[in-house]
Amino acid sequence: MSDVSSELTLDNLIIGYTAPLRDPINVQVHSGRILGILGPSGCGKSTLLSTIAGIVPALGGEVFLDGERITDLRIDERRVGVVFQEPLLFDHLSVADNVAYGLRRQGVPRSQARARARELLTWIGLPDFDERSVTTLSGGQAQRIALARAVAPAPRALLLDEPFSALDAPLRRRLALETRERIESLGIPAIHVTHDPEEAALICSEILSW
């Protein structure tokens, strides 16, 4: 890998918990682009995202973001947003407080963070949901709020770990298209992993098959 100034760069990255799951990975993803990684269960797609986010340590190689080496940074220092297969919303917080969570961690005052959360709720098409309990949401609504929560603190990259796989086909298709538009408008690099070729074709700028 030569150019480490591109937005998200994986340089000979080795992933796995105790032993490497696959050969070293070399990938570049540019701003506003969504790289799709298509592969069956167990091929290491989710482990790759966890490694980029810092949840699982890399066994070797490097991760660069905007030219900065982030391989050894703690999870909370990387500013990489993740949306998992399940929404994983915080049950004890309202919808607005879920979306505002990352902003609050950046020291944004609560009123401002909630105001920004309301803007994002409008952006994802759920404008009147701010005071709702997250336990009352449908699967599609919860997943859109998980997306809004991930982008609220202005991450430098976004990782999508099969976020629509638990939804029915029409909703999955609609959310995939919406998400693509939103990531492109944010202008950050994103990686989307899935085992569904149709979903990958809908959302991704380019696709890598594993």
Added chain:
Amino acid sequence: MAGPVGRDPGALTVPVALRYAWLLPAAFLTLFLLVPIAVLIGVVADSASLTGLVDPGLWRVAALATAQALVSVLLTLVIGIPVTGLLYRCDFPGRRGLLALATVPFVLPTVVVALALRTLLGDVVPQGLGLVLIAHVYVNLAVVIRIVGARWSRVDPRTVAVARTLGASPLTALRTVTLPALRSSIGAAAAVVFVFSFTSLGIIAVAGDGTVRTLESVIVRRTAVLLDFPGAAAAAVLQVLVVTLVIVVTVRMRSARTVGRTWNPRPVARRRMRFGIHASAIAVGVLLIAPLATMALASVRVDGEWTITWWSDLLSGSIGVGSPRNALVRSLGIALATGILASVIGGLAAASALAHRAGRTVAGIGLLPLGVSAATLGVGTLLAFGRDPVDLRATGLLIPIAHALVAVPLVIAVAAPALTATSNQRGLVAATLGARPLRAWWTCYGPVLRLVMIAAGGLAAAVSLGEFGAASVLARADSPTVPVLIERLLGRPGDASFGIAACLSVVLMAVTLVLVGLIDRLGRRQGVAT
């Protein structure tokens, strides 16, 4: 009155025997629980005892016991929550063993635990409030670990990972995501620890210095030393009121039942963290074992020399405050009687609860002793059946009866869920093959009932072996149980008294651990939670 039996509302006919099975537990609980409580209330209701209830000295003890219990709760949570996280969220070699070890102090008799800590810390922390607080933390650590751990294992670790990706530091993620998810379980654990510390007796007697008191110790002193029964009854009623208040508040605060999958702890990938976790696990293990090992050592050491003198004295006969050998035989006999009585009464109540409303009412009454301390039960039993016109003291039945009352809720708590969770389909198949109702019912529920009665009976026996409150009130001067004898020995000066008390504690510890180990093994083999 009789209806379908079991989880599946099918047509398994209630056998005639089961229709009337509730009568025996109902009679036992009425006679030995409700009558003593009524007598206790009757004694308090007369004018002299009402004066006792407004005694400022009693309220001062209640206030100090409340403060002591609150500090015990705080310390237990501060130490227990990180240990729970270590045991339920991090995988490391020996994790299961450490989890079992953390439960040991809780199942041991409180006088044994208090003596163990006194032996280990005697030179550093003298008897008094400090040692009492340490003992309460040591015993109740298992309560926090088990209650909070059960909830923590259901908190999806990915929610914490999400919080971290959103910029939360490990501590912030703990404060803003994990702890809110654990809130109801922490509240439940705090309530249990509060009740145990507020009604503490064995630890107060052995680790305290006479100035640390609880209402429980006041009850025992007024009954066994001052023979002030109305005063003891007033203290008992006040204690029941406080405990009931705590239980009611806790039940009202309790959130919906925990559901969802269990997340197994994962190995820690980062080497530095792994080292920290292994070091913490070793430290916790050493802290848990050290008091018990020191006490065991004290039973074979005197003035820096190895000796078996205390063990010989233990077996040789009387030592001034009663024969240790006789006390041991007596305690084992009481434990056996308690195990049989509690498993029969509790088992029948749980089985009846399957069949009809009367059975469920009886099972509900059987749970009442959970909110009534052992000394209170002892005083009630003594007032009702320890003096004219009904004096059962000479029969030797009072302690097994009081111990059975303490243990019946445990039996019902083990047996009722196991029976309710059993499908009645096997019974229906037996009925279609010509089995009469009792045979069909037994084919379905018999194996489970037999197992839980054995396991719960063993648990009741273990509780009886270490029980101190009721025995302090009910044991005659010439026939103490082992925990009562240990406390008497520690009240006498000299190495011999301490050494023999240590030997008796080692015996109690060994028998209790063997019993609990067997029950655990039985439960694991049969797949029933005991």
